[in-house]
Amino acid sequence: MSGGVHFHDHHGNGPRSPRPRQLPLEVRGFVNRTAELAELNAVLTDENEDGGDRAVSVCVIAGTAGVGKTALALRWTHQIQERFPDGQLYINLRGYDPGAPVGAYDALRRFLIALGIAGDEVPNNTDDAAALYRSLLADRRMLVLLDNANAVAQVRPLLPGNSRCLVVVTSRGRLSGLAVHDGAHRITLGTLPDPDAVALVRAVTAGFRSADDDEKLSELARLCARLPLALRIAAERAVTRPHTGLDELIADLRDESALWDTLDTGDEEESGAVRSVFSWSYRALPDDAARMFRLLGLHPGADFGIAAAAALAGISVRRARHLLDVLVGAHVLEQTAPDRFEFHDLLRAFASDQARQEEPRGGQEAALRRLLDWYLHTADAAQALVNPGEERVALDPPAEGVSPPAFSEYDQAVDWSERENTNFLPVVRAAEKAGFDRHAWQIPVVLWNARGPYTIVSPRRRRGLRHAGDGRLRRVRRRSLAGPAPVQPRRDPQPARAAPAGTRGDPPEPR
Structure with missing residues (x-):
């Protein structure tokens, strides 16, 4: 689980x-x-x-995209976390990502597992899962950060039942229902005042461009609509060109803004400014880093690791690591863990748009095929460790440029499945949508055969996997769809068992 879990003796006695x-x-x-x-x-x-x-147990930080809601929430929650000795829960609800948002049930499942509930003991419906969640937090003082919510329905099941816990929500919407029915306190963030915007640019460029004039920095901030996200990206661009005068940088950005203005269809000023800054920064990337950026926009999941990025681009893991570092340094990609990365939702949409515009259709299909092959063959490698006696699905060789890992330990295979858990269903749906039919049914079947990793997937996501592919999975052998296998302890793989017919080649015909 991301964030890690530590154990303590609650109130000094009783079970840990x-x-x-x-x-x-x-x-x-x-x-x-x-x-x-x-x-x-x-x-x-x-x-x-x-x-x-306390009188208020829910705080909503609202504001437009890129205005710094998450940055403020993280600054505040880090400052106050010691007031909540029972820990902190965090989830990005992805309410504004191009893909599907995280549902309340999936969020509850992740929280319950973080709170010590075994995966097979999590209730299989939202109401019961929410009741168990409230029971676990009834005597605790815990801080809960719900990032990027787009609807009250995403949030309300995640509210604890006691007011000694504090819930912080970020959203582009007002979420008025939380104020009316749950007593939430709401703060609406505006764009930065001019002096604060200049101070942010100076903070990012400190040590590189100390001689820049405040008046010119103010002009740069205006072109960025004084939005923190755009300001950080523009300031990082200035850092990479320390000997270029601000006048030239401002002229470049103004030219980019004019281009977007001619293409604008009436969006608000902030949206146009963000697109201008994104494009300006994107065009400054080295060619190979720009290609990596736009190909990452084709990844259907919420986050990704270095090896998946390498497969998308058809390059080595070592080269992919370097390019990802370049993108993180340019503030167009966020690193969330030593081997995990994700986009701000606006940048993900921009990357996807650039891929559609600049990559030929054949290049997009080849990149997606490499990614699907990586997921399929990596899941197969996990199966070999988790259930070595199970008959393997016959797979085509991976595409050129794809190097699936060879797990050496059982725990490595299960850890990989945990990290990629939220990506399985989007990957299968992407295969179906793009017409990669074999991947659309083989990936879920291989995940099922791995059994240990597959049981980590929530029941709701498991049902989605079963029905992905417009009925193809319903034609897969009955045992595969009968129900979840029991969760096995780590380091104790399940005994081998014979696989029924229908696990090789194409799925069996309907009976």
Whole structure:
């Protein structure tokens, strides 16, 4: 599980319970927002001195895309986390990603597992899972950060039943229902005032461009609509050209803005500014890094590892690591763990758009085929460790440029499945949509045969996998679709068993 789980003796006695510490790292170079931080801190003054109930237990940070909602939430939650000794839970609900948002049930399942519930003991419906979640938090003081929510229905099942816990929600919407029915306190972020925007640019460029003029920095900030996301990207571009005058950089960005203005269809000013900055930064990337950026826009999942990125681009893992470092350094990609990366939802949409515009259709299909082959053959390698006696599905060789890992230990195979859990269904759906029929049924069947990793997938996602492919999986052997296999302890693979017919080649015909 991301964020790790630590164990402690609750209130000094009784059985040990998990203490999740899931907050991501703070944004580097955070500046200003002092008034908003003070307003948020005022919420905490309502609690009793002994840590009892507080008047407000839900805070909503709302604002337009790229305005710094997550950065503010992370700054504040890191500052106050010691007030919540039972730990912190975090999830990105992906309410505005190009793909499907995270549903309340899937979020509950992840939280329950982080709180010590075994995967096969998680209730299989939202109401029961939410009831168990509230029971587990009834006597705890826990901090919960729900990032990028797009609807009250995503959030309400994740609210604890006691007001000693604090829930922080970020959203582009107002989520008025939480204020009306749940007593939420809402802060709406605006774009940065001009002095604060200039201070942010100076914080990012510190040590590289100390002689830049405040008036010119103000013009640069205006072209970025004073949005923190756009400001950080523009400032990083300035860092990479320390000997280029601001006048030239501003002229380049102004030219890019003019191009977008001619293509604009009436979107708000902030949206046009963000597109301009994205394009300006993207065009400054080295060719191979720009190709990696746009190909990553084809990945159907929420996040990805280095090996998956290497497969998409058809390059070595070593080369992929270097290019990902370039993208992280340009602030167009976020690194969430030593081997995990994700896009801001706006940048993911931009990358996908660039792939459609600049990659020939055959190149897009070849990249997706490499990615699907990587998932398929990596799942097959996991099967070999988790259930070595199971008859293997006959697979075509992977495409050129794809090097699936060879797991050496059982735990490595299960860990890979945990990390990629949320990507399995989007990958299968992408295969179906692109017409890669064999991948659309073989990936779920191989995952099922691996059994140990497959049982990590939630029941709802498992049902989605079963029905992916417009009925193809319903034609797969009956045993594969009968129900989840029991979860096995790590380091104790299941005994071998014979596989029924129908696990090789194309799926069997309907009976």
